[in-house]
Amino acid sequence: MTRADIAIVGAGAAGLMAAIWAGRTNPNRKIILLDGAEKIGRKILIAGGGRCNVTHYVVDEQAYAGASRNAIKKVLRQFDVEQTVKFFSQIGVKLKREETGKLFPTTDQAKTVLDALLREAKRFSTILSGHRVDEIIDKGHQFEITGNFDTIQATKVVLATGGKSIPKTGSDGRGYEMAQSLGHTLTPRIFPALVPLTVPRNHWLRDLKGITLPVRLELWGPTGKLLESFENSMLCTHFGLSGPAVLDISRYYLDAAAHDPDIKLTINWLPQWEYDQLAGMFKKEREKTALQWMRGQLPERMVKTLLSQLFESAEPNPANLAINQLSKSDRQRLAKMLVRFEVPVAGDRGFDFAEVTAGGIPLKELRLSTMSSRICPNLHFCGEILNVDGRIGGFNFQWAWSSGYLAGISV
Ligand SMILES: Cc1cc2nc3c(=O)[nH]c(=O)nc-3n(C[C@H](O)[C@H](O)[C@H](O)COP(=O)(O)OP(=O)(O)OC[C@H]3O[C@@H](n4cnc5c(N)ncnc54)[C@H](O)[C@@H]3O)c2cc1C
Structure with a gap:
């Protein structure tokens, strides 16, 4: 039987960070880092379109959902962006800030990030790939870890198995069950976040596939209250909608729609305009037809599709009248x-296409200064397995770095 002082289960961003800081803090401890995948770090390699968006210039708790923002802040402030940039620079990864505020390695290659993390983690720990953990049993003074390998005993365990997104990278949700077997609970729902949304099979939105444009997506409660909004680019696809604005609002839509069927998601194709402003302006537009007005503001293919949906069978076609000649109801339409425009959301593309997982282990079951379990002594957590998900822009990795750091220095 192999023995270790610390066993870290999951060698993704959070687990690697925990191994590095556990080793830096206590170089004499025997640390092993187990991962079920044969090839470590696949998610880091595919992140940020292969460039790995390591963090964001400004990270604050408002960019996150799941647990309370106050709790999230407690973790983030213990290892902030400045410390993250310094840490990566120390291990040989220089970061550059792009116009959007996102930070990427100057090489524009995710491999630079993964290689540096692996190099540093290997200084302090033994990394065992192809080691899939099935069970962690709390034996009182130690844990027994079993799987497709000889049983391992460890005094302390860090659970960093991630969520359920892109299961082929190795993160398939098994970690949740192990946490439950050690006495933890899960949030009532675990669902895909940063995920593309689908629309019904024959809906005309699918005809817009290939069009990318800046939009504002808005989520409305049943009483007409604006709940969330994201302005960014959106991509129309053969199944529905994708792109940053859609990914960002997806978790809010899916969460709200699960509780309330009257929730509405709308698209503002012209984010510089508000409804009342536009309706008021249309009342006075005596020269241009709808077709003329929309041309130049939206792609031609889209203008035609939208107009044919609005005025398909009318004769004479209102699209050919000056806008102020339209009936009030046509102007409003x-x-x-x-x-x-209310999106007829049919569903989402599921964990196979989701960048992160919403839900997980509630933060209230941890001591946030150490990421240690309040339920099972000597057990720590970090990363996406927890009930925290961030929006696009490097926020999810920042959560992995901050929580991994805290678990590492404390374990
Ligand atoms: C396509 C894509 C692009 C992304 N781009 C970005 C980005 O640019 N910026 C950003 O901030 N975030 C991005 N994210 C999100 C980010 O990658 C994750 O939030 C982050 O990797 C989570 O780190 P983690 O270590 O908690 O979990 P993971 O990276 O999921 O790692 C968990 C590890 O645990 C292992 N594991 C799971 N179960 C077991 C088990 N039973 N036994 C042994 N090992 C196990 C898995 O093999 C895996 O290696 C992206 C995600 C995806 C899918």
């Missing part, structure tokens, strides 16, 4: 189509 036009303005609504342009800035408050």
Whole structure:
């Protein structure tokens, strides 16, 4: 039987970070880092389109959801962006800030990030790939870890198995069950976040596939209250909608829609306009037709599709009248189509296409200064297995770095 002082289960971003800081803090401890995948770090390699968006210039708790923002802040402030940049520079990864505020390695290659983390983690720990953990049993003074390998005993365990997104990278949710067997609970729902949304099979939105444009997506409660909004680019696809704005709002939509069927997601195709402003302007537009007005503001293919949906069978076609000649209801339909179009969401593309997982182990079951379990002594957690998910822009990795650091120095 192999013995270790510390066993870290999961060698993704959070687990590697925990191994590095556990080793730096206590170089004499025997640390092993187990991962079920044969090839470590696949998620880091595919992140940020292969460039790995390591963090964001400004990280604050408002960019996150799941646990309370106050709890999330407690963790983030213990290892902030400045410390993250310094840490990566120390291990040989220089970061550059792009216009969007996102930080990437100057090489533009995720491999630079993964190689540096692996190099540093190997200084302090034994990394065992192809070691899939099935069970962790708490034997009182130690843990027994079993799987497709000879049983390992460890005094302390860090659970860093990630969520359920892109299961082929190795993160398939088994870690949740292990946490439960050690006495932890899970949030009532665990669902895909940063995930593309689908629309019904024959919906005309699918005809817009290939079009990318800046939009504002808005989520409305049943009483008409604006709940969330994201302005960014959106990509129309053969199944529905994707791109940063859609990914960012997806977790809020899916969460709200699960509780309330009257929730509405709308697209503002012209984010510089608000509904009332546009409807008011249309009342006075005596020269341009809808077609003329929309041309130049939206791609031609889209203009035609939107107009044919609005005025398909009318004769004479209202699209050919000056906008102020349209009936009030047609003007309103036009303005609504342009800035408050209700998306008929059919579903989402699921964990196979989700960048992160919403839900997980509640933060209230941990001591946040050490990421240690309040339920099972000598057990720590970090990364996406916890009930925290961030928006696009490097926030999810920052959560992995901050929580991994805390678990590492404390374990
Ligand atoms: C396509 C894509 C792009 C992304 N791009 C970005 C980005 O640019 N910036 C950003 O901030 N975030 C990005 N993310 C999110 C980010 O990658 C994750 O939030 C982050 O990797 C989570 O780190 P983690 O270590 O907690 O979990 P993971 O990276 O999922 O690592 C968990 C590890 O645990 C292992 N494991 C799981 N179960 C077991 C078990 N039973 N036994 C042994 N090992 C196990 C897995 O093999 C895996 O290696 C992206 C995600 C995806 C899918």
